[in-house]
Amino acid sequence: MSNDRNDRFSDGNNDEGRHHEAAIAAAWREAVDSDPGEAPPASLDAHILAAARAAVQPAPRRPRYAVPLALAATLVIAVGLGLQQRSTSLPPPDAAVVGRAVDTVDAEGPGEAAGQVAADMAPAGVPDSPTPASRVTAASRLRAESKADETPPTDAAAGASRAEPARESMSLPAPPAAPAASEVEAHDAVDAMSLPEGTRLRAPAVPALPTPEAALEAIRAVLARGERAEAAALVRAFQQRYPQFPLPPDLAPLSFAPAR
Amino acid sequence: MTDASDESLMIAYAAGDPAAFEVLHARHRGPLFRYLKRQLRDGALAEDLYQDVWMRVINARDRYVSSARFTTWLYTIAHNRVMDHFRAARLREAGRLGLAVDDDDAGEGLHDIADPSTPPPDQLLEREQLVRRVVAAVEALPGPQREAFVLQQEGGLALAEIAQATGVNAETAKSRLRYAFARLRRDLGGRP
Numbered sequence: 001m002s003n004d005r006n007d008r009f010s011d012g013n014n015d016e017g018r019h020h021e022a023a024i025a026a027a028w029r030e031a032v033d034s035d036p037g038e039a040p041p042a043s044l045d046a047h048i049l050a051a052a053r054a055a056v057q058p059a060p061r062r063p064r065y066a067v068p069l070a071l072a073a074t075l076v077i078a079v080g081l082g083l084q085q086r087s088t089s090l091p092p093p094d095a096a097v098v099g100r101a102v103d104t105v106d107a108e109g110p111g112e113a114a115g116q117v118a119a120d121m122a123p124a125g126v127p128d129s130p131t132p133a134s135r136v137t138a139a140s141r142l143r144a145e146s147k148a149d150e151t152p153p154t155d156a157a158a159g160a161s162r163a164e165p166a167r168e169s170m171s172l173p174a175p176p177a178a179p180a181a182s183e184v185e186a187h188d189a190v191d192a193m194s195l196p197e198g199t200r201l202r203a204p205a206v207p208a209l210p211t212p213e214a215a216l217e218a219i220r221a222v223l224a225r226g227e228r229a230e231a232a233a234l235v236r237a238f239q240q241r242y243p244q245f246p247l248p249p250d251l252a253p254l255s256f257a258p259a260r
Numbered sequence: 261m262t263d264a265s266d267e268s269l270m271i272a273y274a275a276g277d278p279a280a281f282e283v284l285h286a287r288h289r290g291p292l293f294r295y296l297k298r299q300l301r302d303g304a305l306a307e308d309l310y311q312d313v314w315m316r317v318i319n320a321r322d323r324y325v326s327s328a329r330f331t332t333w334l335y336t337i338a339h340n341r342v343m344d345h346f347r348a349a350r351l352r353e354a355g356r357l358g359l360a361v362d363d364d365d366a367g368e369g370l371h372d373i374a375d376p377s378t379p380p381p382d383q384l385l386e387r388e389q390l391v392r393r394v395v396a397a398v399e400a401l402p403g404p405q406r407e408a409f410v411l412q413q414e415g416g417l418a419l420a421e422i423a424q425a426t427g428v429n430a431e432t433a434k435s436r437l438r439y440a441f442a443r444l445r446r447d448l449g450g451r452p
Contacts, residue, residue, distance in 0.1 A: 024444050028398060028413055031391040032294055037303065040293040040310050048314045049285060053278040055318050253315050
């Protein structure tokens with residue numbers, strides 16, 4: 001603090017004037033020094049210093065394995081949920097069904113066995129419709145397959161495939177189950193889990209979450225409108241949602257602004 | 261580092277040294293807060309703007325140039341924030357802050373006050389009362405005079421720096437400061 005009084009007072013050059021000014025300045029200094037309320041709160045200073053440090057620290061780099069790890073975790077959760085739903089909504093297959101499936105595998109191969117097990121494990125409420133389609137010839141079956149490749153499967157077609165006797169399956173190509181499974185969503189996991197491999201892993205469409213950067217931009221927009229309290233609430237919500245994401249310096253003060 | 265100038269500390273902070281900012285902050289935290297408190301007359305509001313001013317310093321670190329004195333720069337930011345506040349809130353003080361000094365004080369006789377460097381004869385109570393009266397008298401000054409007084413006493417700013425920080429010419433700053441002292445002498449002339 002400079003003491004160059006001459007630089008400050010044009011009219012205080014006389015000794016009396018300087019004396020009075022010095023007296024007032026000393027009284028003022030004593031007043032503010034003796035009042036603890038004349039200093040900012042220590043907590044406020046701590047926040048400012050933390051923000052100052054954060055501002056000059058390099059932004060944390062996202063590790064390379066973050067994305068693959070997130071994808072793997074998502075896949076594990078999706079499969080786990082599917083298995084969980086299956087185990088809670090379906091009764092366990094009885095021994096006769098399993099035995100027949102094993103026999104079918106022995107006779108026809110894994111593709112046919114999967115279709116047969118799917119038919120046997122269908123819920124009791126699903127109407128079996130032994131239509132004439134189950135008695136069609138190989139030629140008509142081939143025509144039906146070519147049509148099924150172009151159009152979504154119907155319940156009748158599925159019922160027909162479920163009602164197919166094993167001995168007919170032995171002499172005919174497997175029903176086209178893949179197109180049906182491609183449209184299955186997670187809430188149909190029961191049916192999906194009974195379909196051939198490679199056709200049941202489609203997850204439901206999940207709305208994309210906003211990125212932290214997008215959320216911060218939205219908060220800045222609120223702040224720019226002068227809605228400081230609203231922006232502070234959004235910052236707190238942001239911190240709860242992204243606790244590891246550092247707040248930028250321009251928004252950091254809002255994190256400890258008093259809720260109003 | 262504690263002996264370094266404010267300007268070199270600010271440059272060091274802009275270059276990535278957070279310790280430099282800590283020294284800078286420690287030097288100016290009290291004076292800046294008191295300046296804001298005197299101008300706003302509201303402790304909670306002063307805390308808000310105090311924090312805001314420091315955040316602006318942090319965010320503007322890359323734009324700081326060493327040719328400008330740090331203290332002048334700091335109080336220019338603070339002055340602008342105070343003015344922004346009054347404008348936004350549309351308080352009546354906004355007009356007073358922008359007006360010329362109160363010319364009614366010109367030419368009034370100056371009165372002696374007790375010299376605080378020499379303690380009153382034997383009564384500490386009298387000293388405490390004087391301290392309270394000094395604070396009250398400063399807070400009773402018109403806005404521009406009060407600002408000039410606090411910038412000088414707390415910020416250690418010279419006349420030219422007060423003028424720069426408050427956006428007026430040097431003569432206006434000088435007048436404000438002179439009238440401030442004159443009024444304080446008048447108000448504190450009598451014994452408590």
